[in-house]
Amino acid sequence: MVGGKVAGDGRFPWAVRLSMGCGGALTAPRVVLTAGHCVGPTGPNDRITVTAGSIDLDSRTAVSVKSVEVYRSPDFITETRGDDWAVVRLERELPLPTLPLTPDDVDTGTFTVMGWGQTREASPQQERRLHYATVPTIPDAECTAAYRRAGVELVQDESICAGRRGVDTCQGDSGGPMVRRDRLGRWVQVGIVSWGLGCARDGYFGVYTQIAKFRTEIEDAVRRMS
Incomplete structure (x- = not known):
């Protein structure tokens, strides 16, 4: 992370x-x-x-x-x-x-992601302690355009893109949950850490499997x- x-x-x-x-x-x-x-x-x-x-x-x-x-x-x-x-x-x-799955199709907003993965792209090791961060979602069109330039086609209806400058999941975080609070304040899972180009690179965002799909x-x- x-x-x-x-x-x-x-x-x-x-x-x-x-x-x-x-x-x-x-x-x-x-x-x-x-x-x-x-x-x-x-x-x-x-x-x-x-x-x-x-x-x-x-x-x-x-x-x-x-x-x-x-x-x-x-x-x-x-x-x-x-x-x-x-x-x-x-x-x-x-x-x-x-952790329950999200009961609705909400896929925009600010979400929390976590993992024991690397804290920088060039790090030689993953972490002993769990790290977490909050990340805003990125519009599909913006995310698709970014990855298309890198030669990868985003599967938009199955993915959530999220991230901000200097904040992203990294190697070793794959499979971890993306979560938000529901109306009663309980955590629900909206995504799964899936892939990205490097970690926190400018112009590229983390891609998460969309649970609702x-x-x-x-x-x-x-x-x-x-």
Whole structure:
């Protein structure tokens, strides 16, 4: 997370770290929602270790649990082609708060993003403690034009672009949640950290999988995994 702050312990209790170097969110007691490009294909998978329960990965209060199965969007090809989401079934339930999916289609405004990724693009390592930042959304037309110049076509109806000068997600933040508060003040997930060109580069913004586009599919997958 470039330009972010260290999260206070317990602020984002559903944020989790995946052992391949991605983030995720506990969307059900036994299910993590992450990015499709972070995991392998759908099927049995016991190779992922999920760390949860603390903003500090080395904390004594952090809990580690293994995966048993992965379900990745059947339409996923690469992160830039859209459909970049997956759910991971854990070997047991975690006694932690879960993060609900947004119930509506709101995809503009200012959102909060987080992760244990690099704090600068050239950094040789990711972070031990969870960082977070607030980022405003960027109009699709502006984001599309920027990435078209770089030779990448944005899948507009599946993506949220967000960022501001000096603030962006970075390598190691993929799969983590983009969230906002609902009318009752509760956190809901509106996006998944997906891709970008570098980290906090001028003129380029972070691209997030839009939860509203896939909400029904994700909910069905979570039910099967729970």
